[in-house]
Amino acid sequence: MDKERLEAFDEIAGGYRQFRPSYPESLFDELARYVSPIEPEGDGPLLALDVGAGTGIATQQLAHVLDRRWRILGVEPGAGMLEQAQAVDDPRIAFVRGQAEHLPVNDGAAALIMAAQAAQWFDRQAFYAEARRALRPHGAIALIQNNRNWQTSEFLSAYEALLESSSPGYSRNYRAFDYRQELEDQGFTRIRVHQAEWIREMTGEAFLGMAHSSSKVAAAVRARGRALVDQAIWDLLATFGRDGTIEIPYVTELFLGEVPATRAQAG
Numbered sequence: 636m637d638k639e640r641l642e643a644f645d646e647i648a649g650g651y652r653q654f655r656p657s658y659p660e661s662l663f664d665e666l667a668r669y670v671s672p673i674e675p676e677g678d679g680p681l682l683a684l685d686v687g688a689g690t691g692i693a694t695q696q697l698a699h700v701l702d703r704r705w706r707i708l709g710v711e712p713g714a715g716m717l718e719q720a721q722a723v724d725d726p727r728i729a730f731v732r733g734q735a736e737h738l739p740v741n742d743g744a745a746a747l748i749m750a751a752q753a754a755q756w757f758d759r760q761a762f763y764a765e766a767r768r769a770l771r772p773h774g775a776i777a778l779i780q781n782n783r784n785w786q787t788s789e790f791l792s793a794y795e796a797l798l799e800s801s802s803p804g805y806s807r808n809y810r811a812f813d814y815r816q817e818l819e820d821q822g823f824t825r826i827r828v829h830q831a832e833w834i835r836e837m838t839g840e841a842f843l844g845m846a847h848s849s850s851k852v853a854a855a856v857r858a859r860g861r862a863l864v865d866q867a868i869w870d871l872l873a874t875f876g877r878d879g880t881i882e883i884p885y886v887t888e889l890f891l892g893e894v895p896a897t898r899a900q901a902g
Contacts, residue, residue, distance in 0.1 A: 649719065650844055650845075650847050650848035651689060651690050651716065651719070651848040652690035652691075652692075652719045653844065653848070654841060654844040654845040654847075654848045655689075655690075655692060655845065655848055656781060656835055656845075656885070657692055657693075657696060658692075658693060658696055658751065658779060658781055658887055659831040659833055659887050660696070660700075661829075661831050662779065662829055662831055662887060662889040663696050663697065663699070663700045664700060665827075665829045665889060665891075666697070666700065666749070666777050666889060666891065667700040667701060669775060669777075669827060669891050670701075670746065670747050670775050673746045673747075673773070673774070673775070675704055676771070680704055680705060680706040681701075681704050681705045681706070681746040681747070682705075682706055682707075682708060682740070682744055682745045682746055682747075683697060683701065683705055683706070683707045683708070683745065683746065683747040683748075683749065684707075684708050684709075684710055684738065684740065684745050684747070684748045684749065684769070685697060685707060685708070685709045685710065685749050685750075685751065686710045686735045686738065686748060686749065686750045686753065686757075686762070687710070687711065687712070687735055687750050687751075687752075687753025687754070687756065687757070688709030688710060688711045688716075688720055688730060688753075689711060689716050689719075689720065689752070689753070690716055690719040690720050691709055691719070691720035691723045691728070691730065692751075693749070693751035693752070693779065694707055694709045694720070694723065694728055694730075695723060695725065695728070697749060698725055698727050698728050703727075705727065705746075705747075706727050706728075706729075707727055707728045707729075708728075708729055708730070708731065708740070709728065709729070709730040709731070710730075710731060710732075710733040710734075710735070710738060710739065711730060711731075711732060711733070712732065712733065712734050712735075714732070717730055717731075717732055735750065735753070735754075735756075735757040735758075735761075735762040735765065736757065736758050736761035736762055736765060737765065738765045738766075738768075738769045740769050741769075742768055742769065743768075743769070743770065743771045743772070743774075744769060744771070745769045745770050745771065745774055746770070746771055746774045746775070747770075747774060747775045747776075747777065748766045748769060748770060748774070748775070748776050748777070749776075749777040749778075749779070750762075750777075750778050750779070751778075751779040751781070752779065752780065752781050754778050754812075754814070755809065755810050755812065759817065763817070763818075763821040766894070767821070767822070767894050770894045772894070772895075772896035773893055773894070773895070773896060774893070774894050775891060775892065775893055775894075776818065776823060776891070776892045776893075776894065777889060777890070777891050778814050778818075778889070778890040779887065779888070779889050779890075780810060780814075780887065780888045781885060781887045782810060782885065782886050782887070782888075783795075783883060783884070783885055784832070784884040784885055784886045785807060787884050788882075788883070788884050789875060790871060790872075790874075790875035790876075790881060791883065791884070793871050793874075793875070794868070794871055795807040797855075797867055797868070797871065798851055798852070798855060801855035801858060801859050801864060801867070802851045802852065802854045802855040802858065803854055803858055804854075805851050805854070805855075814888075814890040815828055815890055818890060818892040819892075822894070822895065823892030823893060823894055824892065824893050824894075824895055825891070825892060825893040826890070826891065826892050827889075827890075827891040827892075828888065828889070828890055828891070829888070829889040829891075830886060830887065830888050830889075831886075831887045832884065832885070832886050832887075833884075833885050833887070834882050834883065834884050834885070835882070835883045835885060836880055836881070836882050836883075837880060837881055837882075837883060838879055838880055838881075839869065839872040839876060839879060839880070839881065842868070842872065842881055842883070843865065843868055843869070843872075846868055852864065
């Protein structure tokens with residue numbers, strides 16, 4: 636991730652922790668089932684990496700579903716996000732500063748590498764190569780996307796149009812990657828894809844707070860000014876909201892793969 640984007644995320648770290656949604660528990664249950672056959676090597680714990688961990692939202696959910704054999708290391712490049720994450724109080728979780736393209740672990744050290752709402756920012760070719768290097772034989776990779784479902788919501792479609800007209804270079808399709816195909820192309824096997832649709836009901840104030848936890852909205856604010864952006868969002872909330880609340884539909888996807896023993900050793 637480049638310096639400018641890191642600085643943008645550092646500016647919104649507090650709001651990110653407060654306003655960003657978590658992920659459907661059902662998908663973390665699927666992830667836990669997928670890695671359940673993995674056994675520790677020797678007396679040490681199993682190591683899971685959460686890459687691009689942000690403030691630790693997904694890291695904590697991962698710790699909740701993995702059993703006591705596991706330890707979780709959150710890897711986060713941004714100082715502001717890392718500071719927020721280090722407030723997490725869980726003895727099985729630690730956070731370090733690091734890059735997806737240069738993971739701070741030895742060859743074959745990890746049994747699971749996860750990236751939740753982060754892979755779109757990576758140099759993914761370099762990340763996949765690092766994942767193969769860092770994963771043990773038959774270790775797992777998990778990619779999670781938490782996307783607002785603008786196709787089923789007039790409010791979200793209008794909100795995306797606002798961002799596209801206000802945030803330089805923004806497109807609502809900026810996360811439209813075929814992660815399943817990418818994993819296959821990178822030699823991962825046992826590919827699995829799970830999806831969950833859900834609705835988050837929010838107050839207008841909470842939605843505005845979530846909006847300002849986005850680097851895309853931060854770019855719109857720099858381009859147009861906060862007062863104009865906030866007024867435009869409030870106008871949409873007034874048009875589409877009801878009784879001071881708004882329903883936000885989401886589609887969350889989980890992509891799972893396994894690194895074969897030969898690729899892990901060759902990575």
